[in-house]
Amino acid sequence: MTEAVAATWSIAGLATAGVILRPARLPEAIWAVGGAAALLLFGLISPSLAWSGVVKGLDVYLFLTGMMLLAEVARREGLFDWLARLATSFAKGSPTRLFALVYAVGIVVTALLSNDATAVVLTPAVLAAAAAAKVEDALPYAFICAFIANAASFLLPISNPANLVVFGGGHMPPLTDWIARFLAPSVASIVVTFAVLYLTQRSALAADSIEQNVSVGRLENGGRLAAIGILATAVLLVGASAFGVDLGAPTCAAGVVTAIAALAAKREWPWALVKEVSWGVLPLVAGLFVLVEALNHTGLTAALAGELKRLSQLAPSATTWGAGVAVAIICNLMNNLPAGLVAGSTIQSAHVSSDLATSVLIGVDLGPNLSITGSLATILWLYALRREEITVGAWRFLKVGALVTPPALLAALAAAIWLPHPH
Numbered sequence: 001m002t003e004a005v006a007a008t009w010s011i012a013g014l015a016t017a018g019v020i021l022r023p024a025r026l027p028e029a030i031w032a033v034g035g036a037a038a039l040l041l042f043g044l045i046s047p048s049l050a051w052s053g054v055v056k057g058l059d060v061y062l063f064l065t066g067m068m069l070l071a072e073v074a075r076r077e078g079l080f081d082w083l084a085r086l087a088t089s090f091a092k093g094s095p096t097r098l099f100a101l102v103y104a105v106g107i108v109v110t111a112l113l114s115n116d117a118t119a120v121v122l123t124p125a126v127l128a129a130a131a132a133a134k135v136e137d138a139l140p141y142a143f144i145c146a147f148i149a150n151a152a153s154f155l156l157p158i159s160n161p162a163n164l165v166v167f168g169g170g171h172m173p174p175l176t177d178w179i180a181r182f183l184a185p186s187v188a189s190i191v192v193t194f195a196v197l198y199l200t201q202r203s204a205l206a207a208d209s210i211e212q213n214v215s216v217g218r219l220e221n222g223g224r225l226a227a228i229g230i231l232a233t234a235v236l237l238v239g240a241s242a243f244g245v246d247l248g249a250p251t252c253a254a255g256v257v258t259a260i261a262a263l264a265a266k267r268e269w270p271w272a273l274v275k276e277v278s279w280g281v282l283p284l285v286a287g288l289f290v291l292v293e294a295l296n297h298t299g300l301t302a303a304l305a306g307e308l309k310r311l312s313q314l315a316p317s318a319t320t321w322g323a324g325v326a327v328a329i330i331c332n333l334m335n336n337l338p339a340g341l342v343a344g345s346t347i348q349s350a351h352v353s354s355d356l357a358t359s360v361l362i363g364v365d366l367g368p369n370l371s372i373t374g375s376l377a378t379i380l381w382l383y384a385l386r387r388e389e390i391t392v393g394a395w396r397f398l399k400v401g402a403l404v405t406p407p408a409l410l411a412a413l414a415a416a417i418w419l420p421h422p423h
Contacts, residue, residue, distance in 0.1 A: 005298045008044045011035055012291045016334045019284070020373040021394070028379060029280045032287025036294075045294040053293030054286050060161055060337075061282050062248030064116060064380075066255030068277045070230055071120045073255075073262045076273060077222030079230075084129035085216045091133065093212035095205040096198075098133060102126055102141050103194055106148035107155075112234040114247075115149035115160045115365075119380035121230065127388050133210035139392070140201035142385060146369075146397075147404060149377040151193035153365045155186045158241040160377075162340035166347070166361045173354075175242055181358055184419045188411040189366055196404045222262050229258025278383045285337065285376065292338040301342060305349035312352055317417075324359035324413045328367020328405075332374040340364045358416045366412055369405040372397040 015035020019028045036053075039045040074080055087105075091098035110118045123145040130138035153160035157167070157178055167173065173181060219227070233254040240250050263270055311319040331339040343364055347357050368374025372382065372394045385392060 004044055007042065008039065008294050008298050011038050011042075011044065012295055015287070015291055016338075019288075019335060020333075020371070027280050027284075028373070029284035029287065032284045032291065034287075036287045036290035039290065039294050045290070045297065049293055049297060050290045053290040056293070056341075057285050057289040059164075059246045059248035060285055062252040063114070063161060064120075064281060064285070066233070066248075066251035066253070067114070067117050067120045068279075068281075069252075069255030069259045069273075070117075070226070070233060071124065072273055072277050073259050074121065074223075074226040074230065075124050076276075077226045077262055078220055079223040079226040080125040080128045081132070082217065082219045082223055083125045084132040087125075087129045088133040088211060089216050091210060093210055095135070095208050095210055098129070098210060099141060099144065099198065099201070099205060100194075102129070102144045103148055106144055107152045107190060110149055110152040111155040111159050113230070113237065114158060115153040115375070115377040116380055118145055118149040119377040119384060123381055123384035124388075127384075127390070135208050135210055137204055137208065138390070140204045142381075142390070142392075143197065143201065143400060145384075146378050146381045147193055147197055147400075148190070149381065150366055150369045150375055151189045151408060152186060153377075154182045154189075154361060156238070156241065158237045158247060160365050161247070162336055162364050163361060164247070165340045166344040166364055167357070181354070181416070184415040185358075185362055185412040188415040189362075189408050192408040192411045193369070193404055196407055197400070200400050200403055221265060225262050225265065226258060229254060229261070232258075278380075278387075281376075281380060281383065284379070288335065288338045289341070292341045295338075295342065296345065301345040301349060304342070304346040308346055308352060308356075309350040312350070312356055316353070316356075320353075320356050320359045320417055321413060323356055324363040324367075324416075325409070327360050327363030328370070328409055331364060331367045332371040335373055335379075336364050336368045336375045355417060359413055362409070362412050362416060366409050367405065369408070370398070370401040372401075374401075 012035060015031050015038075018026075018031025018034070022028060022031075036050060040047065040050055087098065087101055090101055106118055106122060109122045113121065123142060126141050126145055127138055130141050135141070154163060157163050157175065233251060236250040236254055237247055240247050259270065259273060263273065308319070308323070327339065327343055343360050347360055368378060372392065373379055382392065
């Protein structure tokens with residue numbers, strides 16, 4: 001290993017550790033951008049290569065921008081509060097019923113709007129529901145948003161941007177084949193995640209009580225506009241997925257149009273709305289893309305592709321199982337966005353079987369439920385919690401994730417490997 005390669009790996013590793021551990025409680029974006037800047041400063045990556053990495057994330061930036069605008073409009077226009085009162089009224093005083101209801105809604109939001117939308121859009125609504133229900137501890141319900149965001153994120157191609165990365169470059173299966181291949185693993189993941197997550201939160205739910213007499217009230221015009229915008233976005237995403245169109249532009253357009261409509265209806269300027277959006281996630285993602293570009297430049301993808309191809313020929317079944325578990329672990333060490341980029345490039349270069357590609361994608365999507373910074377969706381979830389002055393430490397999340405993730409991951413991999421599906 002040359003000094004340049006060793007330095008690149010060291011800087012990327014330190015930057016990733018900073019994103020995960022957040023020393024001095026500095027925002028995650030500072031560490032990712034700082035790592036990218038250090039690579040440039042020491043001449044370990046050229047400006048053109050760094051810019052190439054930034055540009056590769058364009059679709060993700062557009063997607064996140066649209067989702068964050070939709071979420072902020074929904075929050076400002078009272079849609080979340082109205083949905084919260086509605087959910088609380090359906091719960092009829094039962095914490096368990098409210099828990100199951102939130103989980104079911106999380107499945108739908110994740111499947112049709114993506115796991116990032118579950119973190120950005122659903123989390124504030126769930127926290128509002130907990131406030132409306134006057135629960136003592138909102139965290140059991142908030143945990144649902146974090147875990148279902150990844151557990152249901154391979155139901156459809158649009159359910160996780162990582163799906164488009166892993167199966168990019170013309171390798172995306174047709175929608176009908178996708179459903180045939182991933183429906184059973186998704187069901188296994190969703191059911192096992194719910195069962196174990198409920199068991200971890202059962203004592204907290206049993207000790208709590210929720211408000212029964214909640215007046216739902218009327219949804220105002222601004223809230224209706226926000227709801228229409230979110231539903232229109234879901235339709236756009238499903239249509240874009242069916243026709244193989246990138247998701248970023250339609251999502252961003254839907255968010256911008258919804259925001260303009262809501263602002264125009266109230267004759268307000270956009271500055272207050274724009275100020276409340278968590279823009280820090282965009283430089284975080286850009287920095288991660290640059291770090292991955294630098295790692296790929298060291299020959300990482302080529303080396304991994306060669307080794308994966310060798311192992312898949314030597315022991316195909318063991319490699320299929322091992323790849324899913326290994327990728328799941330790696331996602332928690334370096335976040336599933338860069339891990340998914342590397343994994344996608346690797347399996348496309350190695351020309352592996354569909355079973356192995358399926359196993360890798362399940363590891364990329366579901367594995368990050370182990371740790372608090374395993375996925376971009378969970379980081380976005382943390383942003384949503386911080387806005388409500390709720391702090392969840394890495395150790396507290398890990399204690400739940402260590403119980404929930406392994407059985408769900410093994411169940412999903414078993415369903416993918418053992419049950420028949422298209423090849």
